[in-house]
Amino acid sequence: MNYNEIVKRLTPKEKRMENAVKAFIAGGVMGAASEILVSTFGIDTMYIFWIVLASLLTGMGIADTIVDFLRMGVIIPITGFAHSMTASALEYREEGLITGIGANFMKLAGSVILYGMISAFILVLLRRLLWLL
Amino acid sequence: MVTVKYNNVYLNDYFSIASKDEEQGKIKNANMYIKDYYYGEKTAEKAEGKMQRTALSNIKDKASIDVVIGGDLSNQLGIMNNTLKEFNTSFLGVYSACATFIESMIIGSNMIASKAIKSAGILTSSHILSSERQFRFPNEYGSLKSCYTTVTITASTSALISNKASNIKIVSSTIGSVVDYNVTDVANMGAIMAPAAAKVIYNHLYNSGKQIDDYDVILTGDLGTLGLELLSVILKEEYGIKNDDKLMDAGASIYHNNQDKYMGGSGPSVIPYVFFNKILKSSKYKKILLVGTGALHNPTLVNQHNSIPSIAHAIEIEVE
Numbered sequence: 001m002n003y004n005e006i007v008k009r010l011t012p013k014e015k016r017m018e019n020a021v022k023a024f025i026a027g028g029v030m031g032a033a034s035e036i037l038v039s040t041f042g043i044d045t046m047y048i049f050w051i052v053l054a055s056l057l058t059g060m061g062i063a064d065t066i067v068d069f070l071r072m073g074v075i076i077p078i079t080g081f082a083h084s085m086t087a088s089a090l091e092y093r094e095e096g097l098i099t100g101i102g103a104n105f106m107k108l109a110g111s112v113i114l115y116g117m118i119s120a121f122i123l124v125l126l127r128r129l130l131w132l133l
Numbered sequence: 134m135v136t137v138k139y140n141n142v143y144l145n146d147y148f149s150i151a152s153k154d155e156e157q158g159k160i161k162n163a164n165m166y167i168k169d170y171y172y173g174e175k176t177a178e179k180a181e182g183k184m185q186r187t188a189l190s191n192i193k194d195k196a197s198i199d200v201v202i203g204g205d206l207s208n209q210l211g212i213m214n215n216t217l218k219e220f221n222t223s224f225l226g227v228y229s230a231c232a233t234f235i236e237s238m239i240i241g242s243n244m245i246a247s248k249a250i251k252s253a254g255i256l257t258s259s260h261i262l263s264s265e266r267q268f269r270f271p272n273e274y275g276s277l278k279s280c281y282t283t284v285t286i287t288a289s290t291s292a293l294i295s296n297k298a299s300n301i302k303i304v305s306s307t308i309g310s311v312v313d314y315n316v317t318d319v320a321n322m323g324a325i326m327a328p329a330a331a332k333v334i335y336n337h338l339y340n341s342g343k344q345i346d347d348y349d350v351i352l353t354g355d356l357g358t359l360g361l362e363l364l365s366v367i368l369k370e371e372y373g374i375k376n377d378d379k380l381m382d383a384g385a386s387i388y389h390n391n392q393d394k395y396m397g398g399s400g401p402s403v404i405p406y407v408f409f410n411k412i413l414k415s416s417k418y419k420k421i422l423l424v425g426t427g428a429l430h431n432p433t434l435v436n437q438h439n440s441i442p443s444i445a446h447a448i449e450i451e452v453e
Contacts, residue, residue, distance in 0.1 A: 001370045003328065006363065010363060011321060067277070094176050
């Protein structure tokens, strides 16, 4: 009996296609709304709008249900970033400002920033090298 | 594996408290349900402690308890130790993940059988928010739940076992061994624990010279729908035991499908919650084998890419 094979066979598969379609539509709608916000109020207002909205929904406990349904459609945009930071801040509030909120604020967002910076560095390096040639 | 028989150990009283999630599920007759996760406290950890206090205080004849045995999922059993400092009684903490209830029952039964003590209180609890924070990477941090995961239940249960005769007799127990079938997916707790459950069921049947048909039900702890399916496959293929209609999983019988609990509930209080509020409330089940299954998940070891070991203990109960 090969146990790991049996486990693999019986474990239900994620509905990848369905999730992708949901994420595509949710992301698209958010993008379109952002375009309208940018053209009427400017880019800063657009950022602030989504961050405030996501944080507010997280605080009210509604964001979880929305994330569960729309999956990556709302995680990849700035709403996911705001959601993870607000959630950490709320969750670790009782453990103090430094060791609680301070140390855990970027629990997930930290890796996004770190690898964002590294990839930006590599891309800039490549661009400069190409320009030298 | 070692099987111990008892002649003079009985279950005398039990109490369970759970949250609104469980109340909306299939089992609705626990003694008490709380309206939200916080139970009037500031943190989830304090709420879990308050649930433990409520469960232990509501045991009838609690003054006669010689020793309280039990545990939860928090580091160093911090929550339960904080609860027990308010009760002036001997306390043994058990840290065995979701096999905690059965392990505590075994320890208590052995002490009563050897006439060292007269009665023991068994206390367990789990809380979705406090254990998600310690063991899992919840939605809140932007990581999505797999569709085959189990979700910790919010409940606390207490029981009184003693040498005073009642209609619920603890007949025997089998102490399980640690099993590791090399599963590394933390979301798939059912697959991690199913081999341990199969091993202890086989050994219990073998040691007590019984067949699976001698039981009305074999209730496993928190394997979930998927784990239960895997247990059935392992019993058939590895041990040659046919098990149609005998297996039931406590975790898989708590919630409705539309409650977003995926494969079902998990946690130390799953098996007592279902045993007290479903199995004992029904007259259908007279000969019962309880199998508590624990996935010994240590986040540090898992992050270092180790597989997760699991353990299961069994206890046999007869209802008159």
